[in-house]
Amino acid sequence: MLSKRIIPCLDVRNGKLTKGVKFKGNVDIGDPVETAKKYYEEGADEIVFYDITASAEARGIFLDVVEKVASQIFIPFSVGGGINTVQDMRDVLLAGAEKVSVNSGAVKNPDIISEGAARFGSQCIVLGMDVKRVEKSDDIPSGFEIVIHGGRKHMGMDALEWAKTGEALGAGEICLNSIDADGTKDGYDLELTRLISESVRIPVIASGGAGHPSHMVDAVTKGKASAALIASIVHYGEWTVPDIKKYMAEQGVIIRNIW
Structure with missing residues (x-):
């Protein structure tokens, strides 16, 4: 059985680490470079970096921040926000990322997934999905x-x-974020996570709502996710990455880098 990954997420706005609830009320809480280095040293499996206003502001990602983060960590590093072309992907990869996450840009132009996969390999292309519950x-x-x-x-x-479309086009992974659960600390949307995880063959990262390590256990067991994205729970010092991994291992989850 493959190890489950724990992936701290850095939402960045104007070069600062920020956090909100359900994508609203964001406040700046620190420096993304220092924070990424801390999580790397604590044993995080990967780091995800999102420039959260790049798409809405119709601008490119802050490559200088990407370069600074990449210089401090030596684990897989995924970057998203404002990536709309293959050239944008190339710029982010050259800045030090191992993966690029396409979200709004892929919805507007799905071909960017297949073009990116053909150019850089599916393993580099993450389909970011922001999802909200609605009436069927x-x-x-x-x-x-x-x-x-x-x-x-x-x-x-x-x-x-x-x-399913994203997978068919060549995405190598899905980062699945529940807007309804985001920042609430009430746990991931397990119904959504399991629905997507069981319907595609590529890895799915559960995102949105982690408030206790038991939520990560649920995401990778009940939700069938390959990894769990975390933010508030570690940003505010409630839990550390090593403590989360220790808890999950004690619950029988196969985890890497347990100190």
Whole structure:
């Protein structure tokens, strides 16, 4: 059985580490470079970096921050936000990332997934999905809708169908974020996580809602996710990465880098 990954997420706004709840009320809480280095040293399996306003502001990602983070960590590093072209992907990879996460840009231009996979390999392409619960309908039979631009724009797209499409186009991984659970610390949306995880063959990262290590255990067992994204729980010092990994291992989850 493959080890489950614990992945701290750095949401960055104007070069500062920030955090909100359900994509709203963001406050700056620190320096992303120092924070990434800390999590790397604590044994995080990967780091995810999102420039959370790049798409909404129609600008490119802050490559200088990406370069600084990449110089401090030596684990897989995924970067997303404002990536709309293969050239954007190339710039981010050259800045030191191992993976690029496409979200709004892929919804507007799905070909970017296949073009990126052909150019850099599927292992480099992460499909980021921001998802919100809605009433089931003919257009959204799963009851989960894709939203873009940091949760600002509803797309009328069914999340399950989009996940399958992204996989078919060449995405090597899905980062699945529940807007309803984001920042609440009440746990991941396990129904959504399991639905997507069981419907695709590529790894799925559960995101949104972690408040206790038991939530990560649930995400990778009940939710069938390959990894769990964490933010508030470690940003505010409630738990450390080593303590989370120790807890999960004690619950029988196979984990790497346990000190």
